[in-house]
Amino acid sequence: MSTTERLEDLLRELVPQVLGVLLRRYGGFEECEDAVQEALLAAATQWPAEGVPRSPQSWLVTVASRRLVDQVRSEQARRRREVTAAARETPHAGLAPAPGDERPGDQDDALALLFLCCHPALTPASQVALTLRAVGGLSAAEVARAFLVPEATMAPRISRAKQRIRAVGASFAMPSAQEWADRLDAVLHVLYLIFNEGYTASSGPDLHRGELTAEAIRLTRMAHRSLPDDGEVAGLLSLMLLTDARRAARTGPDDDLVPLAEQDRGRWDTAMIEEGTALVTGAMSASPLGPYQLQAAIAALHVQAPRAGDTDWEQIRILYGILTRIAPNPMVTLNHAVAVAMTRGPHAGLELLESLDGDPRIAHHHRLHAVRAHLQELAGEYAAARENYRLAARRTTSLPEQRYLRDRAGKLHRRM
Numbered sequence: 351m352s353t354t355e356r357l358e359d360l361l362r363e364l365v366p367q368v369l370g371v372l373l374r375r376y377g378g379f380e381e382c383e384d385a386v387q388e389a390l391l392a393a394a395t396q397w398p399a400e401g402v403p404r405s406p407q408s409w410l411v412t413v414a415s416r417r418l419v420d421q422v423r424s425e426q427a428r429r430r431r432e433v434t435a436a437a438r439e440t441p442h443a444g445l446a447p448a449p450g451d452e453r454p455g456d457q458d459d460a461l462a463l464l465f466l467c468c469h470p471a472l473t474p475a476s477q478v479a480l481t482l483r484a485v486g487g488l489s490a491a492e493v494a495r496a497f498l499v500p501e502a503t504m505a506p507r508i509s510r511a512k513q514r515i516r517a518v519g520a521s522f523a524m525p526s527a528q529e530w531a532d533r534l535d536a537v538l539h540v541l542y543l544i545f546n547e548g549y550t551a552s553s554g555p556d557l558h559r560g561e562l563t564a565e566a567i568r569l570t571r572m573a574h575r576s577l578p579d580d581g582e583v584a585g586l587l588s589l590m591l592l593t594d595a596r597r598a599a600r601t602g603p604d605d606d607l608v609p610l611a612e613q614d615r616g617r618w619d620t621a622m623i624e625e626g627t628a629l630v631t632g633a634m635s636a637s638p639l640g641p642y643q644l645q646a647a648i649a650a651l652h653v654q655a656p657r658a659g660d661t662d663w664e665q666i667r668i669l670y671g672i673l674t675r676i677a678p679n680p681m682v683t684l685n686h687a688v689a690v691a692m693t694r695g696p697h698a699g700l701e702l703l704e705s706l707d708g709d710p711r712i713a714h715h716h717r718l719h720a721v722r723a724h725l726q727e728l729a730g731e732y733a734a735a736r737e738n739y740r741l742a743a744r745r746t747t748s749l750p751e752q753r754y755l756r757d758r759a760g761k762l763h764r765r766m
Contacts, residue, residue, distance in 0.1 A: 357397060360406060361390055362568070365487035368410045370459025373522040376418055379466065380512040383484050385421075389414040390487060460485065461576040462524055464569070468536040471518045476511040477540045483508050485572075486565050496562050497547070534577075538586050538642065541570050545590050549597070553747035557601055563594050581637020584629045585646045591626035592649035595619040607754040611658040623653050641677035644669055648685075663692040680712035684721055696729035716745035720755060727762065736762040 365386060372382040389410045403409040467481040482488045482496065494504035525533045548562025570587045577583045599613035630646040637643070648669050655661040670686035683706055691699025703722055712718050723738035736759045743755035 353398070357394070357402070360402070361393060362487040362565075364407050364410055365390070366460035366463045366485050366572070367407055368414060369463060369484060370522070371407075371411050372414055372418065373459075375415075377522075379484075379515050379520075379522065380509075381418060381421065382414070383512065385414040385417040386410070386487075387483075387489065388417050391489075458524070458576065460572045462522055464537045464540075464573060465525055465533050466515065466520055466522055468533065468540050469515060469518065469520045470532065470536060471514055471520070472511055474540070474543065476507060476514070477536065478543055479504060479508050480511040480515075481540050481569070482544065482565065485569060488565070492561075496559060534580075534582075537573065538582060541566050541573070542586060542642075544569075545593075549593060550751075551748060555749045557605070557607055557748065557750040558597060560597075563590070563597070566590060567594065579637070581633040582640040582642045584633040584637070585640060585643035588626040588629035588633065588646035589642055589649055591622045591629070592646060592653055595622035595626065595653060601750070605750065606757075607750045609754075610652065615656065618653060626650065627654070639672075639676070641673060644673045644676075648673075661692075663689055667693045680706055680709050680715075681717070684712070684717060687725070688721060691725050691728060696725045699725045700729065714745065716742040716751070716755075719745065720751075723755075723758070727758075732762045732766050736766070 368389065369382060369386045372385060373379065376382060392413050393406075393410060397403075463485045464481065467484050468477045472480065479493055479497075482493045483490065488496070490505040490508055491501045493508065494501040497504070524530075544562055545566035548559040548564075548566060550557065551559045567587070567590050570583070570590060574580075574583050574587050595618050596610070596613060598619070599615065599617040600608055602608050626646065627650050630643060630650055633643050634647065648666050651662050651666050651669075667686070667689035670682065670689050673682050674686055683702065687699040687702040689699075690702055700722065703718070703725070706712050706718055719738045719742035723735045723742060726732075726735035726738060739755045739759035739762065743752045743759065746752055746755070
């Protein structure tokens with residue numbers, strides 16, 4: 351890892367810690383978050399030349415605090431807030447963290463920030479953007495690049511999300527016991543969305559967006575450190591690790607997509623597989639069963655098979671059946687159909703797919719047509735499979751997926 355990469359990792363690790371200190375001291379999520387971003391920019395500019403300070407967190411808190419104080423003093427409308435902040439802080443609070451501010455609450459601060467950024471008043475898109483910005487430490491430009499939109503589009507979205515947080519009076523604190531389950535579900539869903547967009551980018555020239563999968567894993571590790579006994583947090587982290595372990599084998603020499611059954615399993619990351627397997631095994635033995643644990647268990651069965659032909663499809667079919675009962679959604683049904691096809695024959699899988707044709711959430715999604723084409727190919731229905739591969743290619747905006755689907759259609763045409 352290069353010096354620049356180590357510096358970026360350090361800064362991102364410190365973001366929730368520094369923002370937590372500022373929020374406890376001053377309040378005002380939008381102002382504090384903006385101040386932290388300016389401090390990060392200053393660090394990225396100065397530290398490579400001057401060296402990392404002895405206490406990087408104190409340095410960032412100092413710079414961000416000065417930014418806040420300057421802003422308060424320059425805006426007449428914020429005089430009351432200046433007085434309140436001054437009354438709360440010690441004489442040197444603008445220069446360094448108060449004793450006890452730095453470390454004891456770091457993990458709780460990170461989790462509280464995740465809850466705040468995933469407030470139910472925000473749309474899922476805004477939750478994702480704000481999480482990457484405020485907890486992940488990405489700039490508006492970096493968040494925009496991650497989702498392939500102009501900074502001019504993303505910056506207002508982030509700003510509106512912060513304003514919405516203020517408007518609903520959301521506070522920097524853990525949710526109440528009544529809110530806990532729903533808010534944690536939202537946090538895990540946002541982290542899941544970030545990971546999925548990174549693992550298979552929904553559009554653009556690249557199959558993977560490595561910066562997003564890495565950030566999703568980092569933030570989920572953060573949540574797991576704060577909630578080590580929560581089975582679903584562990585399950586989500588396990589699912590990410592077991593899935594990302596296959597990343598290097600998902601593309602060939604020309605960056606073409608390589609399906610799971612054809613991947614070189616020697617290129618899979620064994621350390622990630624071992625960690626992910628241990629996590630899901632521990633979670634399922636000690637916690638109530640949840641959808642992320644089930645998905646992680648399915649992923650573990652895939653990576654434990656030394657060859658594609660050794661995959662325990664019957665066990666996978668059973669697990670998808672359970673997942674369908676406790677967390678039904680079209681993508682689960684789609685994957686369940688593949689497992690059914692592998693154990694009961696392709697026509698049984700195709701029959702299950704028919705239940706999705708009237709579901710507006712997926713009826714026009716390229717994945718439905720791609721899976722149908724795959725099962726039709728297995729059934730020897732080459733003409734129908736070719737047409738569905740072509741239709742799937744037209745409906746995806748991912749260039750690697752388009753190339754793969756068109757290639758499948760072309761090969762079938764030659765077989766007919």
